[in-house]
Amino acid sequence: MKKNMAGSPSVAERRDGDNVEFVHQHLRRMILAGDLQAGETLSQVQLAARCGVSRTPLREAVRLLQREGLVNSQPNRQVVVAPFSLTDLEQIYSMRVVLEASAIRASIPHMTPEDIADLQGHLARMDHFAAESDYDRWEVPHRAFHLGLVEHAGARFAATLSELSDHGERYRRYYTVNEARFGARGAKEHKAIFDAVKMRDADAGARNLVIHLSHTVYSVIEMVDSGYEPVLFNGILTDLLGADAVPV
Secondary structure: OOEOOOOOEOHHHOOHHHHHHHHHHHHHHHHHHOOOOOOOEEEHHHHHHHHOOOHHHHHHHHHHHHHOOOEEEOOOOEEEEOOOOHHHHHHHHHHHHHHHHHHHHHHHHHOOHHHHHHHHHHHHHHHHHHHOOOHHHHHHHHHHHHHHHHHHHOHHHHHHHHHHHHHHHHHHHHHHHOOOOOOHHHHHHHHHHHHHHHOOOHHHHHHHHHHHHHHHHHHHHHHHOOOOOOHHHHHHHHHHHOHHHOOO
16 A cells, blocks of 8 residues: 555545544544534535545544534535534533533542552643643643543443533633633643542542533633523532532
8 A cells, every 4th residue: 555755545545444534533623623614514525525535434424523513414415514502512511510520529539549640641741732832732631631530430421421522622622722821721720620639539629620611611601602691501500519609
């Protein structure tokens, strides 16, 4: 098999299985970066030509993007980039805060010294890539950090939370890269979560985690439509942290 100058097979030379992963990642990056804009409609023929692949791997890649909530596939073979929706944001994070808070409580008592060291390593890598304003590389240890917090809660928790993280990535990216200092507040919040985990304080760990996730919700709302009232999320946050936790 011939390779391009980077040492990887060209698009035309990839097998269908390789092409599915290539197309999925290529379109995913374009959606998250805004090159394919929310609400934009394209045909499968257009997308296949844009990626330089046949429609067979494209269909599978679109299915994966649908699962992540990034596109909607229409019966007429049209693909619509999912709209940027505050209702969607609210629902994603309403589910996530409840599940992730429960999972970290269950996980902390079972964490090993090696688990703690891994979490600390993820924090260091996040700090490094934040200093470079490199969101794509920052996101890798960021996801690993959050999954590491819930690893001992069980595979079902981990799988569901990973899927919710996928669904929320557009909103998380929008919030993170638009901070005055890339990831500055998030870094402090991650450190607070880690400190609670290191002290084996499940209550503090869960509380710090919920506060951290809530800041994404309220910050994106403020950036997009400050008049939007997240009634569902406010109610859940009140249940988890008390009425004082909800911004007035």
